[in-house]
Amino acid sequence: MSSSSNSTVWLNYMNVQVNRYLPLPFLILGTIGVILNMIIFTRRGLFINSCTHYLLGNTVANFVILYWVVFTRILSDGYKIDPSTTSDTFCKVRYFFTYVPRTLSTWFILLACIDRWASSIKVQRRFNSVPFARIVIVIATIICSVSFSNVLVYFGIQKSSTSTTCYAQPGPYRIFSDLQYLIFYALGPALIMLAFGLATLRNLRRTRRQVLPTGVQPTKNTTRRDGQLLAMLLMQVALIIVFTGPFAGQKLYDTFTLNVKKSPLRTAQDNLSGAIVRILSYGSHAFGFFVYTLSARIFRKELLRTVNSVYRRIMGRNLNATIASTMLMTHMYTMEMMNIH
Structure with a gap:
């Protein structure tokens, strides 16, 4: 067996192992x-803030991604359990519920960016209201579902002399499908998010330099909450750009080399690099909570309140009181030991 063949076998083996084990931390932490x-x-x-509803919509979409997209990918590419290669209907449904939730996940963050931008320029208050946000979420979900309805028609089982796969029909439609997914999910939302995020920061700097008339000054709590929500949002935008950027590059490469004849070694290399980049893109769906915790005090405060509420129901007392009591006892013991010595 030649060195090229050995390399191909090893790369294919690593591809299976990567697809089997690398997604697990994303699934657990997510x-x-x-x-x-x-x-x-x-x-x-x-919950009373409109921006939070978009973040909640993003969270629901991420739940679907973790337990549909990631889980089915582990089974198909890691353990070769793939009903989509035997059932044409399952193939269509699998990719429809891959493209729609992943796209909605980024769209909801984009809508949250637009919501913060609208708040920063003091547009009519109904655009920053919870009822308006809920309507926009429903409309966005319908538009996204209709946009990817072509998947239910033109995706299916594709057979060749060497393999059987579930994907888009070959030819012009496959190029269209790849570019649509790339623009709707990765490139388009990230660029628009960045633009609205920068515009919001610029508007906030201008607002700080202005003296508003008496009676329209925002309350201190509202200003603090809005600022921290914006910080959470910008960190989430950065997370999306970092994790989906390589995925966008890989998708462009796959699309424009679709008709290039590749050797088995190059195919194995592309499959492995594509698997790694695709799995890393799950980070934008799995790590949002940790980004929010690090970036916003208001989120940490609500987290502590949640933990304290659960602890109180189980133990019958406040966690804060328990911690204070433990710290006091530790301090008294330390002082006693110092007096002894």
Whole structure:
């Protein structure tokens, strides 16, 4: 067996192992994050804000991604359990519920960016209201679903002399499908988010330099909350750009080399690099909770309140009181030991 053949075999083996084990940390951490996000975003302190509803929509979409997109990918590419290669209907449904939730996840963050921008220029208040946000979420979901309805028609089982796969029909439609997914999910939202994020920061700097008339000054709590929500949002935008940027590059490469004849070694290399980049893109759906916790005090405060509420129901006392009591006892013991010596 030649060195090229050995390399191909090794790369194919590594591809299976990467698809089997690398997604697991994303799945575990993402599950913890999604559950805590849902609990915290539905607390009254945050739920009354329109921006939070877009973040909650993003969280629900991420839940679907983790337990549909990631899980089915582990089974198909890691363990070769893939009903989409035997059932044409399952193939169509699998990719429809891959493209729609992943796209909605980024669209909801984009809508949250637009919401913060609208708030920064003091547009009519109904554009920053919870009812308006809910209507926009429903409309965005319908538009996204209709946009990817072509998947239910033109995706299916594709057979060749060497393999059987589930994907778009070959030819012009496959190029269209890849570019649509690339623009709708990765490139388009990231660029628009960046533009609205920078515009919002610029508007806030201008507002700080202005003296508003008496009676229209925002309350201190509202200003602080809006500022921290913006910080959470910008960190999430950065997370999306970092994790989806390589995915966008890989998708462009796959699209424009679609008709290039490749050797088995190059195919194995492309499959492995594509798997790594695709799995890393799950980070934008799995790590939101940890970004929010690091970037916003208001989120940490609601998290602590949630933990304290659960602890109080189980133990019958406040966690804060328990911690204070433990610290006091530790301090008294330390002082006693110092007096002894």
